[in-house]
Amino acid sequence: MRKLKLTKDTINNILESLLKRSPSQYTEYESTVNDIVNTVREKGDEAVFAYTKQFDGADINATNIVVTKEEIEEAYSLVPEELIEVIRKALVNIESYHAKQKQNSWFTSEEGIILGQKVSPLARVGVYVPGGKAVYPSSVLMNVMPAKVAGVPEIYMTTPCNKEGKVNPSTLVAANEAGVDVIYKCGGAQAIAALAFGTESIAKVDKIVGPGNIFVALAKKAVFGYVSIDSIAGPSEILVLADETANPTYVAADLLSQAEHDELASAILVTTSEELANQVESEIERFVKILSRKDIIQKSLDNFGYLLIAENKKDAIECVNAIASEHLEIVTANPFEDMTYIKNAGAIFLGQYSSEPLGDYFAGPNHVLPTNGTARFFSPLSVDDFIKKSSIISYSKEALEKVYPDIVKFANNEQLTAHANSIKVRFE
Amino acid sequence: MRKLKLTKDTINNILESLLKRSPSQYTEYESTVNDIVNTVREKGDEAVFAYTKQFDGADINATNIVVTKEEIEEAYSLVPEELIEVIRKALVNIESYHAKQKQNSWFTSEEGIILGQKVSPLARVGVYVPGGKAVYPSSVLMNVMPAKVAGVPEIYMTTPCNKEGKVNPSTLVAANEAGVDVIYKCGGAQAIAALAFGTESIAKVDKIVGPGNIFVALAKKAVFGYVSIDSIAGPSEILVLADETANPTYVAADLLSQAEHDELASAILVTTSEELANQVESEIERFVKILSRKDIIQKSLDNFGYLLIAENKKDAIECVNAIASEHLEIVTANPFEDMTYIKNAGAIFLGQYSSEPLGDYFAGPNHVLPTNGTARFFSPLSVDDFIKKSSIISYSKEALEKVYPDIVKFANNEQLTAHANSIKVRFE
Numbered sequence: 083m084r085k086l087k088l089t090k091d092t093i094n095n096i097l098e099s100l101l102k103r104s105p106s107q108y109t110e111y112e113s114t115v116n117d118i119v120n121t122v123r124e125k126g127d128e129a130v131f132a133y134t135k136q137f138d139g140a141d142i143n144a145t146n147i148v149v150t151k152e153e154i155e156e157a158y159s160l161v162p163e164e165l166i167e168v169i170r171k172a173l174v175n176i177e178s179y180h181a182k183q184k185q186n187s188w189f190t191s192e193e194g195i196i197l198g199q200k201v202s203p204l205a206r207v208g209v210y211v212p213g214g215k216a217v218y219p220s221s222v223l224m225n226v227m228p229a230k231v232a233g234v235p236e237i238y239m240t241t242p243c244n245k246e247g248k249v250n251p252s253t254l255v256a257a258n259e260a261g262v263d264v265i266y267k268c269g270g271a272q273a274i275a276a277l278a279f280g281t282e283s284i285a286k287v288d289k290i291v292g293p294g295n296i297f298v299a300l301a302k303k304a305v306f307g308y309v310s311i312d313s314i315a316g317p318s319e320i321l322v323l324a325d326e327t328a329n330p331t332y333v334a335a336d337l338l339s340q341a342e343h344d345e346l347a348s349a350i351l352v353t354t355s356e357e358l359a360n361q362v363e364s365e366i367e368r369f370v371k372i373l374s375r376k377d378i379i380q381k382s383l384d385n386f387g388y389l390l391i392a393e394n395k396k397d398a399i400e401c402v403n404a405i406a407s408e409h410l411e412i413v414t415a416n417p418f419e420d421m422t423y424i425k426n427a428g429a430i431f432l433g434q435y436s437s438e439p440l441g442d443y444f445a446g447p448n449h450v451l452p453t454n455g456t457a458r459f460f461s462p463l464s465v466d467d468f469i470k471k472s473s474i475i476s477y478s479k480e481a482l483e484k485v486y487p488d489i490v491k492f493a494n495n496e497q498l499t500a501h502a503n504s505i506k507v508r509f510e
Numbered sequence: 511m512r513k514l515k516l517t518k519d520t521i522n523n524i525l526e527s528l529l530k531r532s533p534s535q536y537t538e539y540e541s542t543v544n545d546i547v548n549t550v551r552e553k554g555d556e557a558v559f560a561y562t563k564q565f566d567g568a569d570i571n572a573t574n575i576v577v578t579k580e581e582i583e584e585a586y587s588l589v590p591e592e593l594i595e596v597i598r599k600a601l602v603n604i605e606s607y608h609a610k611q612k613q614n615s616w617f618t619s620e621e622g623i624i625l626g627q628k629v630s631p632l633a634r635v636g637v638y639v640p641g642g643k644a645v646y647p648s649s650v651l652m653n654v655m656p657a658k659v660a661g662v663p664e665i666y667m668t669t670p671c672n673k674e675g676k677v678n679p680s681t682l683v684a685a686n687e688a689g690v691d692v693i694y695k696c697g698g699a700q701a702i703a704a705l706a707f708g709t710e711s712i713a714k715v716d717k718i719v720g721p722g723n724i725f726v727a728l729a730k731k732a733v734f735g736y737v738s739i740d741s742i743a744g745p746s747e748i749l750v751l752a753d754e755t756a757n758p759t760y761v762a763a764d765l766l767s768q769a770e771h772d773e774l775a776s777a778i779l780v781t782t783s784e785e786l787a788n789q790v791e792s793e794i795e796r797f798v799k800i801l802s803r804k805d806i807i808q809k810s811l812d813n814f815g816y817l818l819i820a821e822n823k824k825d826a827i828e829c830v831n832a833i834a835s836e837h838l839e840i841v842t843a844n845p846f847e848d849m850t851y852i853k854n855a856g857a858i859f860l861g862q863y864s865s866e867p868l869g870d871y872f873a874g875p876n877h878v879l880p881t882n883g884t885a886r887f888f889s890p891l892s893v894d895d896f897i898k899k900s901s902i903i904s905y906s907k908e909a910l911e912k913v914y915p916d917i918v919k920f921a922n923n924e925q926l927t928a929h930a931n932s933i934k935v936r937f938e
């Protein structure tokens with residue numbers, strides 16, 4: 083983990099290094115993924131089953147691709163009771179937070195004119211859930227619940243199975259608790275293509291969300307436009323903005339909580355206190371030795387971990403905004419005041435007891451957050467992602483009559499005479 | 511223009527034909543566009559100027575790429591006074607409608623816990639404005655005003671110039687009235703790449719919006735992820751849902767107002783009244799003869815125009831939802847009642863005086879709308895496109911203490927022990 087004085091050059095170098103982790107960089111897989119997507123689009127089930135055999139070694143067909151009630155029951159018997167209980171508690175918080183994001187249809191009415199917006203849920207959503215080493219039931223909850231709260235009537239999930247055709251039981255339990263309608267045993271780029279174009283066995287959806295490996299990310303990019311997608315997730319990130327009032331043990335532990343995700347994860351401290359930076363450094367050394375994922379943590383810290391010492395608060399905040407971290411902790415004397423200067427961050431954790439993992443699992447806000455500097459323009463996954471809006475326009479004869487000469491002038495100036503005609507026929 | 515009985519097969523055939531117009535289909539240009547994008551990314555200004563010379567025949571360099579105050583003043587002297595007046599009137603309506611879309615930051619507070627969302631405007635937005643044959647000042651207003659209302663502090667516009675280095679004057683006037691900060695003389699895929707990655711002369715932005723030809727559309731798709739983009743626009747569409755109470759002259763004129771846009775534009779009547787379909791058909795014949803853009807209109811009607819006769823209202827509405835038209839007019843006995851059954855449409859015009867061109871220019875709602883069936887999941891351009899949200903999470907010591915064992919359990923079950931550690935160090 084490098085300890086550096088914060089300068090403009092430091093920031094630029096760090097940004098360049100972090101951006102190299104972006105899935106958009108992996109263009110070498112693009113043609114492979116495009117082939118898979120196009121083949122599934124043309125051949126449907128046949129291609130999906132063949133790729134699943136090829137990549138996952140699983141024999142999936144039209145009769146066994148959908149997870150059965152019996153398999154879900156079996157999953158409940160395999161998952162520890164305490165995990166099921168925590169899933170249920172977390173669900174209540176997640177639902178309650180997302181319910182506050184719901185937007186109403188609205189209209190204005192004045193003298194013959196009604197204008198407004200009608201808000202409707204998407205009809206069908208597909209949620210991708212990765213299989214493999216790391217299984218995150220919390221991720222199932224975070225992707226499904228905003229759709230559920232938005233009122234999406236049909237939620238389809240797809241996730242890879244193992245060679246024996248089994249899906250991770252905690253994924254199944256989380257999906258069932260969150261109210262997923264159908265679960266397919268299918269992963270990879272082929273699953274994304276199937277959801278985008280539909281096959282004999284897999285329903286075509288309007289939007290695909292959920293994390294995945296580089297093949298899944300590139301497949302989502304390839305089908306964007308045919309369907310909507312969420313933003314393409316990069317490796318996890320935490321940035322802690324701290325001053326001399328921060329507890330170095332807490333800061334170190336929180337930085338490590340993101341570093342353990344992935345060798346590409348990034349953990350950064352920005353502080354105005356050199357003493358704090360030194361203390362955090364030694365606390366990190368102490369913790370790394372005792373943590374179970376120490377190899378991943380060490381690589382992540384070596385490559386993308388920084389302790390940055392800023393000359394003053396202003397420089398520190400500028401750095402925070404430039405990096406636009408997925409997770410930002412503000413552990414200063416006045417965290418709420420400092421928050422007002424933050425322009426770019428996925429989720430902001432304020433104060434020394436707002437540890438980042440609290441947001442990963444439990445508090446309620448979504449843990450699907452913009453990464454890789456995209457917090458400059460993307461938002462956390464939310465109910466907004468599962469609705470669409472239609473403009474509403476209604477003019478009475480009298481209201482249109484008042485403005486029609488203006489509309490005709492505008493249309494004629496744009497040389498669109500059929501536009502002008504459509505207004506004129508009503509009055510001339 | 512084909513007149514057909516509405517059946518499931520008719521709908522499927524029409525959808526297939528309409529979707530062929532999607533920009534996503536034009537994969538043959540993808541590698542050309544990717545080359546342009548990558549070259550601009552590597553070489554900056556040098557590449558931008560060379561492509562502009564090659565494609566537009568214009569000599570643009572670092573000293574003349576930005577439109578000057580004098581050029582804007584000149585534009586005002588070239589644009590008819592009546593157009594300037596109408597632009598100003600339209601701006602008032604557009605601003606007032608979009609102001610109602612603004613979202614507030616919000617929070618909840620209970621017993622040591624603050625949760626919420628902070629809403630911030632994007633910092634820098636790029637608006638692409640096409641040059642060429644058809645110049646639409648209304649399009650400038652519709653793309654710039656939602657960003658302005660959202661509070662975006664820096665709005666950059668880019669638009670091609672002619673061989674003499676001149677930009678269309680009504681584009682300049684509209685941009686100036688809407689409050690654009692800087693206007694670049696640059697078009698095509700190279701302009702999109704320049705806005706996405708920045709060059710010596712062109713500012714890097716966070717989001718790019720605005721319509722363009724197929725090269726522009728593909729370039730936007732290529733830079734998606736590095737920056738945010740609006741949805742990729744396809745050709746214009748109108749669908750009129752009408753019963754026997756509709757005025758066939760108005761319906762015919764409104765259908766033609768979209769058909770004139772483009773040979774790929776689509777105009778569709780769905781009606782429960784065969785008599786109305788026949789009357790609209792003869793009114794269309796009468797109008798086409800006298801309209802100035804009759805060649806475009808005729809091709810658009812031949813290829814993508816339909817008069818569809820439904821057996822009943824239910825079938826008609828099902829067809830409307832399946833086609834998910836950019837513009838929908840409901841001209842029936844009870845348009846508001848029928849609107850409640852509409853799931854997919856970009857903008858909904860209710861009643862016989864809510865002619866579609868009213869929305870193009872004047873009423874206030876945005877005319878940048880989802881096309882090609884994407885109203886199933888995309889929304890009209892709005893203030894939402896120019897903001898981003900950050901989650902806010904603050905727990906007191908007491909609040910975290912109550913739930914910490916649950917969080918630790920969840921983290922341990924996901925085998926993320928550093929997550930568990932970050933909570934535990936605060937209490938153990």
